[in-house]
Amino acid sequence: MTDKMIPKEYDHKKEKYWQDKWEDDEIHKFIDDGKKPRYIIDTPPPYPTGSIHMGHVLNWVYIDMIGRYKRLNGFDVLFPQGWDCHGLPTEVKVEQTHNIKKNQISRNGFRKLCVDLTEENIDLMRSQMQSIGFSQDWSREFITMTPEYMKRTQYSFLKMVGKDLIYQGIHPVNWCPRCQTAIAFAEVEYESNDTFLNYLRFKGLAKNKKSEDGVLIATTRPELISACVAVVVNPEDERYSDIVGEKVEVPLSGNEVQVIADDEVDPNFGTGAVMVCTFGDKTDVSWVKKHNLDTIEIIDEKGIMTEAAGKYKGMNLNECKLSIIDDLKEQGCLEKQKTVGQNVGQCWRCETPIEILVKKQWFINVNKLNTDIKEATEEINWIPEHMKSRLINWTDSMQWDWCISRQRIFATPIPVWFCKECGKIHVAIEEELPVDPTQNNPIAIDKNGNKVDYICDCGSTDFQGEEDVLDTWMDSSISPLSIAGWPEPNYKDYFPADLRPQGHDIIRTWAFYTILRSKALTGLKPFKDIEINGMVFGEDGYKMSKSRGNVIAPDEVISQYGADALRIWAANSLPGSDLPFDWKNIKQGYKFLRKFWNAFRFISLHILEDEIKDDIKLEPLDKWILSKLNKLILDVGNGFNDYNFATTINSTQKFIWHDFCDEYIEAVKYRLYNKDDKCIESKLAGKYTLKTVLDTILKLLTPITPHFTHEVYSYFFKDKIEYIQNTNWPIINEEFLSRECENEGNIAIDLISYIRRFKSSSKIPLNQSLNTVNIYTEDEQLITILNQFKNDIIGTLKIENITIKNSKPNVNQKIVKVSPVMSKIGPEFKKNVGKIVQCIETTDPEEIAKNLKENGEIDIEGNKINESCLNIEKELVGESGKKIDLLNMDSLDLILEIIR
């Protein structure tokens, strides 16, 4: 042990010192020499917004605990950190900051501004992560906007094109008019609000009677009326049976459309007649396809009405809606308006309502991969298990292919050119990656292996580079492949990853896409375990969000209570369960560390000067705490292996605070302060035990509170730094793992706390000695046990004289109550329990006790009940001497006579 001054109080400000030391000494580096088994973590690459939030803290504390736990268990851990850079928010931020629009400067210029902003944000977030003590190997950092990462993303595109899984096509796509790009279904979120359902009269054009009234349709989107291509009714709906097949006239536009029948129409909604517009929603798309209807492009990319809208051209959607409603009213076509609730799909990044436009886009053929995805999903170990069904459900609900092209700038370019002569698509070759086709012409490799200009089959060398870029999820969905070094041939040494930790909000995106890509590119599942963490709620019980004003920044907590306290809060939870933020829990963690620090200071006073030897004769109480310690090693290990973090931290805290500090340390103090040479052995046993417990629990706590344990551990050494992170996880010592030692110790602890309580309630100061304690019991086993613990009992309680007598004191014990022990009686007597319990409760307790004493059991209608099935409450009766207290313990069958 060191002679360094140990401060009276633990200073969490020292956390920074350890973070820097770890970084300088690279103790979290992935060695990769093949000497240790590898453990690969597919760390989430967050979007570089500039600050991390409590959700990140929860997710990364889990990752970090596992990483540190695995390192202590002899694994070579790859814990990289990535950044998912591309995407709209950064573009928007750049546009705001520089007050420009993306089209006002060159693509490269705009891209450069995005890169600069992203780098700044990564720097900020990296240092915030370090301030929580996360143990990433920063030499393995990956950034999706770097050329080397983009090369992998583009290569994965090439590979999937080669497997016929990617195609370009003209399809309706979800379109964000604000971002002016296509988005995937996974990026559409639904918001509910109220709107008007408008009832519009379409004039019938046939000459028969039935069609005179035409048809009344109900729509929430009258602004699309000029794009109406049909009216649909349910084939079973008798109201419309005569008009099906007839033509009707669309109000305002005057177009003639046909009334068709389709059983997807709900006759009970609105009027049971629907106008199909291109495109109001997803059902419109399917009707257009099914009935081979026209499409009328009425909205442009910016959400402005086109030529096809006639007089409404140039208006935005809302202006158009108001104007059309006015005109409909004027013409008498609007028969009524009714408020209805609806869910509007909107862009998940900017919350603008999405439109469905028909566009030429790139798609991944999801249907070809669905079976593979589900197969891999089943092979993966989901924690918690029930999260698996979310992915299965999502996969089953896939209707459209994944649209992977975006009409933006800051993203990985799609490595494709179009021949300006013949229009043929040319996909880049591996050798020219990474490439931005808007900046470079395609190349080819000639017979001699030299790079030459690519010539189209038609002979042209004039190419138009694809301006569309890839969906950001195309970058992040290869993260486990990228960290494994794919497509290097040895990537399978690092793939599939051992662990994918992530939130449940991105199961349908990140988890789904990663599994899809991994199966498509390698045929393998991307990871073995997927741990899904819950969301962080504010103190008010709702999801933390700026709009609710319930956000607490991690920095705020760290500056007040330190990163370890924050980590304890996060660790006290389970994967899959949402976790409310709670200052009380943070403080509780902080208090725990303070308590442990004080215990450490006490221990250090006693193990400072001596060499602690191993071959020592332990006292029964030492064996008691050591048995509990070994049980703790088992529990904590199981907790980490099963991702049951709450159990881990709870059982550790309970052990340290109560078993160790409150009971063991108190009971062993007298030995440590004893100057008598005769007691040297038990003193050394105490020191050995204290040292062993301290040493072990530091290791058990290191994954959770690494700063604290490194600080404490550093006092074990004089002039050098040894990292506890570089030691080994404690091995369970089977010899000490003994239920018997624990039970016997519990008896002694019970007795000690009972007498302590007596002192306390009798207002005797705890450090004042007791003249005499006589223990009376007729239980011989109990006598043996108490004799073993005699010294510790005397010492702890400062008892001058103690006797343990196999007899009764000169008083009477009265049996006041006998009650059944259900856990014993239940399983043994099953159906007869009712009678037995009733009998016990109605019989005089003294009589039961008498029977029990005489026969060793009682007989209730043939059922033999012995003492272990009964709880016998006794009371002492009789005069106790003035200075003598007689106590009857509930939990142990003994009587105490105490002379003060």
Place this chain on the structure above:
RNA sequence: GGACCGGUGGUCUAGGGGUAUGAUACCUCCCUGACACGGAGGUGAUCACGAGUUCGAAUCUCGUCCGGUCCACCA
């Protein structure tokens, strides 16, 4: 509308066939040679509701209500 998770002392929580764990808050007492930023006690829960299975249900089954999350979506 569908799926999943949950409803346990004032608050949060463990457990998941034998009447309940811990934390926090509150109350009482105690400065004992690591710690009053501590310790010892105490009050406080018919485990959402209803029915069923069982000798016995917080625990299993079914139904209801409430909360949360995800998904779908009606024009």
